[in-house]
Amino acid sequence: MSKLPEKTIGRLSEYRRTLLNCLANGKTHVFSHDLANLHNITAVQVRRDIMLIGYSTTLKKGYDVKALIDVIGNIIDTKDGLNAAIIGIGNLGRAITAYFNGKRTRLKIAATFDTDPEKTNRVISGVKCYPISEMGRIIKEQDISIGILTVPPEDAAAVTETLIMAGIKGILNYTSTSLNVSPNVYLEEYDMITSLEKVAYFVKEKNE
Amino acid sequence: MSKLPEKTIGRLSEYRRTLLNCLANGKTHVFSHDLANLHNITAVQVRRDIMLIGYSTTLKKGYDVKALIDVIGNIIDTKDGLNAAIIGIGNLGRAITAYFNGKRTRLKIAATFDTDPEKTNRVISGVKCYPISEMGRIIKEQDISIGILTVPPEDAAAVTETLIMAGIKGILNYTSTSLNVSPNVYLEEYDMITSLEKVAYFVKEKNE
């Protein structure tokens, strides 16, 4: 089951979100073209992704929602779940924490970190905030394997080093500082300014 | 100059951010491999992107930082600038507004919208917040062409419809609801849960 395309992984996560909605609305089956419409992609794309993860149905009544949720879960989730931590509990850190927690069973934000003494040693957005100085210890104690960076750009490099020393396995970097990590740490970067500038560019393009 | 690859546009935005940093640090020239290292990509990729936008240098002392910033600006920015609006000024909306404004000269967040009367008709993160009921009017008055959606997922579809009626040209959607828009509106979607799940998947992969 290894070697799934990166893009497919992203879509599987999205399919699951939609499927969970379907389930909540009492739908038991869903067609490939329904999923496609809900995600602005083609039905072929959906079927191909689902083929790649080895699920298939003999019925012509669409995919079994529950079964498909489980299959996707077995691909994306680990058996025992993973813990993540937010580093920098400003507006963005809070947004992510509040938005995410409780939504998934096998992935959770277990701790947050900050330098500001006003924020540390309190519970923020439902999660305890620790001083960054204790980060190494807490990460090991709580078995945290993913770090989400929402610190000011000038702190990103130093924080990353601490994270890696503490044995973090994956980093999701929301700062505008591009990071350099060894290949055994998975790194995903996202910059909101770039996204906005991209939209601006294509808006300009369309109007020419 | 048209038909630049989408990925190139994203990288140009990132190069410019780095170049502005270089300028602030007094660097006047930068090698392709310097830019590459700063972005975790190859020097070939950098040179190719720069080739595509038609900039070149005869010197073997790297690219002229200032000149390159200008060339990228002429690609990405419009002459007169574009205005964007945040819809939903919760934690995420605030984070984006505060993070973005003032960073660029030809792109700015000109207004924010919310339904909560506690928030409306006040200045939040430096920008005036209007009630969503006035969105159509304000968008036209202030010539806003980009909408950034940070509302709860259940409101996304309705807000989008209003935006499009008001003549918006591009949408950056941070809600978990996937949108359906006509092809003359540029749509970019980003979901943080998906990103986090992707990181979790690849962390799992690496440890097998």
Add this chain to the structure above:
DNA sequence: TAAACATTGTTATTTAATTAACAGTGAAAT
């Protein structure tokens, strides 16, 4: 000055991702 080197610009190749094409098959319609 000439040789060695470093750097860019560009074409060719490879790889990744998407889309098209279509065979197979159960369900519905006649």
Add this chain to the structure above:
DNA sequence: ATTTCACTGTTAATTAAATAACAATGTTTA
């Protein structure tokens, strides 16, 4: 029944993106 239809699964073709290869050229070094 049997024909038509609607869907799925999968291979083939296409398109987009990244990488490799290398010629051209200015710079440094001996």
